Amino acid sequence: MERESFVIYKSFYEAIKELPDDIRLLLHDAIMEYGLYGIEPVDLPPIPRSIFTLIKPQLDANNRKYENGKKGGRPRKAEVNQEQVSVEPTETQNDSSGKPKKNQTETKPKPNNNQEETKPEPNVNVNENVNENVEKNKSNKLDLQKKKTKEKETLERRKKFYDSLIPYVAQYGKDMIRQFYDYWSEMNKSKTKMRWEGQPTWELARRLEYWSRNDKSYKSQRNGTNDRTNAGKRKEAERDERATDALSRIMRLRAQDEADGFVEIRDD
Missing domain, CATH: 1.10.287 (Helix Hairpins)
Known part of the structure; x- marks a missing residue:
């Protein structure tokens, strides 16, 4: 199935605009290829795959409406009702005016499938899931950055502690100073404090x-x-x-x- 155009909603753009450039480009190409050529993407990373899965049902619904419109759509129910009005009135009718009585069910015409309709917006969960993933990635990056910063600061203090022992090498010798340094400069698991700093x-x-x-x-x-x-x-x-x-x-x-x-x- 190949089309010359398809419908893009504002919510699609809002859902992907905050993503990193490489992920946003993959998702953009996937939407275009599926909407225009019906080619479903493969080997997408987890984040763009989850977003495309939420967008795909709306694209499928639009494609079905497009195909039905090309076939002319279903006949209006109002036209069928007009043919039935010319029949002789039933026993429940008192005249031959051709209008349905109150005890009859009146069928209201509906627009054809090829007529423009107000199309539902895609699920808002798309935006929520994307924003949640983006916030998690930002939080993880900040935590990692803080951890590296604290570790770097501890290593700098460890270097200063080593330098503070140099003047005592002549008095106590290199071996004893090295053992003293190795013992008291040992860091905790989070690498934020040395043993001597806990005294x-x-x-x-x-x-x-x-x-x-x-x-x-x-x-x-x-x-x-x-x-x-x-x-x-x-x-x-x-x-x-x-x-x-x-x-x-x-x-x-x-x-x-x-x-x-x-x-x-x-x-x-």
Whole structure:
């Protein structure tokens, strides 16, 4: 089936105008080829395929009306009724005026199929589905962009943390500084924060001092200490750090309570 023209509705344009250029072009060509040549598109991506599926029934309905119009359409029912009026009146009629009585069903003429009619607009769900898909794509792009931005910021802070350790290499050695950096610069799953940033308090010089005094991994390598000893000392260092943090928090809380008058200060 080939046609010289077909009907395009404003709602078709409103439904596809906000789509990306490549998707909008695919959908535009699909509508044109189907409306003019009856060729249904294949291998369309999901978004244009779903939109075309919603538009296709309206194109099919217009094509059926076009074909019926070419055949002349159905005869007017009014003409059939006129032929029946010339028949002799029935028993329920009191005169021969040829007009139907009130107890008869009067058939009203309807326009032929080749006459212009007000055609229904396609389903508004087309616009709603397209807008929803567009909003989802925009939201996903924004979320991905935010995630990349936060990860980039964390990597920049990680570089600054590494640079802050360089002045201590001469004092503690490269191996210990590397182990210290690898441990405290570890990032969380979302890559928005490093391990050291989650600590309630942080003084780099004191942390390095605790690490060197309790872990001493760089000295263990020089003295030939086995890995099991190193692991035990590292655990001890971590316990000491946690204990120091806990003691620091307790002292701060007690000082706050004393300032608020909740604790009685005793000299004994």
